[in-house]
Structures are given as structure tokens and as C-alpha cells.
Amino acid sequence: MNEKKIIIKKNGPYMVKGGIPLYTIENIIDENGYPIGYSEKKLVKTGPNYALCRCGQSKNKPFCDGTHIAGNFDGREIAKVNDFSNNLQNFETEKYELIDSPIMCDHSKFCLRAGGIRNLMVNGDDESIAIAKEEAKNCPSGRLTLVDKDSDYTSEEKYEKEIILIYDNNTKKNGQIWVRGGIPVIGEDDEGNEKKYEVRNRVTLCRCSNSEHKPFCDGTHWVSSEFKANFREKWNLD
Ligand code: FES
Known part of the structure; x- marks a missing residue:
């Protein structure tokens, strides 16, 4: 094939x-x-x-x-061929990092629910983090990936x-x-x-x-x- x-x-x-x-x-x-x-x-x-x-x-x-x-x-x-990598504007809290390339955004709006993914990361409680993980996973353009700095968790499926x-x-x-x-x-x-x-x-x-x-x-x-x-x-x- x-x-x-x-x-x-x-x-x-x-x-x-x-x-x-x-x-x-x-x-x-x-x-x-x-x-x-x-x-x-x-x-x-x-x-x-x-x-x-x-x-x-x-x-x-x-x-x-x-x-x-x-x-x-x-x-x-x-x-440009490397727009994702060349335009990263990552965000982090003590435990999590959000890999974020805004130029790739298709405005699907998954990341806006419940106050938005960055606020959810800052809140840091279990419920907020569970929603933040879902939001990053569902982002179709791949603009967003959430990773746990202390484990091998990544929202990338x-x-x-x-x-x-x-x-x-x-x-x-x-x-x-x-x-x-x-x-x-x-x-x-x-x-x-x-x-x-x-x-x-x-x-x-x-x-x-x-x-x-x-x-x-x-x-x-x-x-x-x-x-x-x-x-x-x-x-x-x-
Ligand atoms: S801008 Fe053309 S399909 Fe989204």
C-alpha cells in the first residue's frame, strides 16, 4: 500500500x-x-x-x-511549515504545563468552558484539573497539550x-x-x-x-x- x-x-x-x-x-x-x-x-x-x-x-x-x-x-x-513549534506560548503552574501554539487555533472553543483552561490550571483542584485535561484533549487543532510535570501524563491521545x-x-x-x-x-x-x-x-x-x-x-x-x-x-x- x-x-x-x-x-x-x-x-x-x-x-x-x-x-x-x-x-x-x-x-x-x-x-x-x-x-x-x-x-x-x-x-x-x-x-x-x-x-x-x-x-x-x-x-x-x-x-x-x-x-x-x-x-x-x-x-x-x-x-509556514513549522508554525506550531515556532510560535509556542506555553503556560505553567507548579504541577502542570500547557503547551500552547496560538497560531494553530481554529477557535473550536473547547478550552473556554468553566473559566478557561489557564484559570482551571491555576485553580488546581481535582475537578478543575479534570476539566482542563478534557479541554486540552478535545482541542482538534492540537494547539493545546496539557502535561503533568511530575508524571508521564499528557493529554495527547x-x-x-x-x-x-x-x-x-x-x-x-x-x-x-x-x-x-x-x-x-x-x-x-x-x-x-x-x-x-x-x-x-x-x-x-x-x-x-x-x-x-x-x-x-x-x-x-x-x-x-x-x-x-x-x-x-x-x-x-x-
Ligand atoms: S477556516 Fe475554513 S474550515 Fe475553518
Whole structure:
């Protein structure tokens, strides 16, 4: 079997290679509007290789139907290959460290419940830490990982190589493409050179075409430009 990987076609789809299973999933929202987990994932039938829509215009979503050509889709990859590692703004308490790369945020909002993950870490009681662990684990983009400095605990789960299409129950919209288990994502820069993104256990890719951090989702599918601008200022992102 071919190597499992995702090749990003210039101004075109994600070409998924090597028999990577594709699933759908929905987030579960609590009474205050915060996501707290996920539904069971459901398998989508595919062949071993398939093309996922990246321009958001296909009439055969989640698969590409070629509409990007007529629609003049501008799929320029703005992200740098090591954006995760080069933009860390970690946070720690005496016992825990939060590995945090805000530039990778897709604004899924898992980390905002119950006062937010940093406040929960500072609270430090068992209930707060249990919620903080859940929040870090559920963050689809992998922006956040919580580690215990005194043990080998990490919120990073071991995932199979798989792709999951997230449906957001808050906005009733299709959300990100969740890529799990360390699947190489390989794109192309403006000069046609290969871009091999850092291989990570969790990343989320844009499928609405509007992210300003393509190929990654930056939450544009459901947050406003103003919200994103404030976020970038808060975290001092270029
Ligand atoms: S799918 Fe999230 S910004 Fe496009």
C-alpha cells in the first residue's frame, strides 16, 4: 500500500493517499454553548485514494468535483511549515504545563468552558484539573497539550491515522477537516517548491476556502474578522 499522506494540490483539493479512513463527527454542546466532547464518528465510504474539497464549492462534498477550476479558487498556503513549534506560548503552574501554539487555533472553543483552561490550571483542584485535561484533549487543532510535570501524563491521545470531518452543532455548519495520528501534509509554495508541514498528532485543515492560515483552519468558517484580529493582537501574532 502507498504511504499514508495528504498532498495539497495548488489551488485545488487535498489528495488523500494510502487508504486513510474518512469519518464524520459532531461536537456536543453544553447548556451554555460550550463544546464538551464529540459524538461517535461515522465511517464515510471512500476508495484508497480520494480528493477532498478545499474550495468549499463542490456539489459533491466532502469530495472534490472540479468546481475549484471554474471558481478560480485561490488556495495559496500562507502557513509556514513549522508554525506550531515556532510560535509556542506555553503556560505553567507548579504541577502542570500547557503547551500552547496560538497560531494553530481554529477557535473550536473547547478550552473556554468553566473559566478557561489557564484559570482551571491555576485553580488546581481535582475537578478543575479534570476539566482542563478534557479541554486540552478535545482541542482538534492540537494547539493545546496539557502535561503533568511530575508524571508521564499528557493529554495527547494516541490516534490512528484517520481524517474526520467535523460538523459544528453551535452554528449548524460544516467545520474543519481533523487530521489525526501524524499524517504527513505536503503542500507547495508560490514558486512550486514542496512544503512539508511539521507532522503532528492533531491538525485541522480548512475546507471553507476562507482561512487566513491556509492550509490550516483558523476558525474563519464561524468567527468574524474582528474576532480574529483581536485574537492575533492578544497573542502577538504577525
Ligand atoms: S474550515 Fe475553518 S477556516 Fe475554513
